[in-house]
Amino acid sequence: MKDKLPPLGQLGPFIALLMACAIFGSTTERFLSGDNFSLILQQVMVVGVIAIGQTLIILTAGIDLSCGMVMALGSIVMTKVAADFGLPPFLAVLVGVAVTTLFALLNGLLVTRLKLPPFIVTLGVFNIAFAITQLYSGAQTVTEVPASMTWLGSTFAIGGTNIAYGTVLMVLLYLCVWFWLRETASGRHVYAVGNNPEATRLVGIPPERVILGVYALSGVFYGIASLLAVARTGVGDPNAGQTEALDAITAVVLGGTSLFGGRGVVLGSLIGAVVVGVLRNGLTLMGVSSVYQMLITGILVILAVAVDQLSRKGGR
Template sequence: MSLKEKLPPLSQLGPFIALAVACVVFGVTTDNFFTAANFALILQQVMVVGVIAIGQTLIILTAGIDLSCGMVMALGSIIMTKFAADFGLPPSLAILCGIAVTTLFGLVNGLLVTRIKLPPFIVTLGTFNIAFAITQLYSSAQTVTNVPESMLWLGNTFSVGESQIAYGVVLMVALYLAAWYWLRDTASGRHVYAVGNNPEATRLVGIPTDRVLLSVYVLAGLFYGIASLLTVARTGVGDPNGGQTENLDAITAVVLGGTSLFGGRGVILGTLAGAIVVGVLRNGLTLMGVSSVYQVLITGILVILAVAVDQLSRKGAR
């Protein structure tokens, strides 16, 4: 077997190559990029989107998409903080209520996709607006403060050498490793790939495709709930105006991470690399003094390039 055959496909290596190139470019062009404190900051900045992107990856692997993820996350954070700050519920119970709401939204999305056969794009566009409206109405468009200290624990840091690593970053990495193991080494995880690759053939071999799809959307809702807790821990408040761009950021991380929008192909650890690539780009461009408008422009170009590469590789494989 040649070296080329032993190496993983370019679609899997691409995110890590892009991450390395971006780090080298910004390390050469800026003074403070290659510091432990800066890398720790980048990881803290991407931990919320990184966890949302786990759920988004699962859905995209089944050839679906979830536009509601950011607003569902915001709703979960409002539920958690209001239940704890306004109603005096124990923080652990308030957190469970918030996660239950985001998981319920995942269940609703999954049922509409599997039972009524509605397109995921339309379903999640609708639930995006529903989650946004509920968040604004329930919070009266006001930020929730006086959040119990115990709900902010994941935003605390511990020392590793000269850097301060947030506990939320550790949780994010642990969730990625768990999802990677599940998708790679379990039958139910491999069923996700099978459904995304060819749902009809998967159904014909006896795999309950609707049940797989439903479980994927429910799991995604669970991850959005965990991301709700992380955003509360990071900001210290319940923000009803949060989550409005996280859906696009999560999709960007998934696409840059090498997961095919057509389903059936991708590695979850690539999504983590994709999320960090976005964080590195924004951090490096900020250090260079580049306007945030150009940061969005560059990110958009990268997404289009990543999808184009995926499309061309699919055509080349036929």
């Protein structure tokens, strides 16, 4: 029976989510309502989609500190080209996704071709993306957004609970990536590169190509997250994206993906994002200051990394 159960690293995030829901459900009456859970999912859908790309990169033993700022740049580009040039919303979104993909591809090229550390590369690209976002937008919020670009922020009712279309899109993306990583050869190559890039090379799989593809794919998810950010707020905000990278990394780590690469389940990142959303929502309903919310989140991240490190040592 023990062999059939998932590893504790995969069960941990789900157990933490259940415990958080039980605690907040017993302390605040509003927490367990359907509308509140729908609100939590709407609040985490941007970070949740960014976390998909971050998970893929971390599975290859990399990291991306620029993801939030690249997402913000994508949202500014797609809203400004639609507002300033009258570009059809669909084409404007494609331009925004293309920009985020190019920036993520730049990260991948610097990591694979010049062999630069991902931490330094993505930190530098974070600052570049921030500067371009501020310069291109004039540090002004873009408010003239076509209605079709905010459609994913609208809701439909199921059993009296309003659910955002963006939330459904986020879940579908997670299921597609989970299937790809689990059932396809290219998906398994991502795990192989994270586990042992040299052994992967010896069997004929070029690690650099896999890593470059992962960075480029992550850029597509950042672009989708840009659209979700616009849909949720109704504007293109040049000041967005400054904390999303840390939030996405937090979701990935809490979801059980190893920062050392090669281990993790992408669905765990979704649970990790929801755990963070539940904590913030529950503590807000209890009237707890946001400072303590950050404190608790930080403690959880350190505990998750410590458990990962101990499990790796125990497996040797």
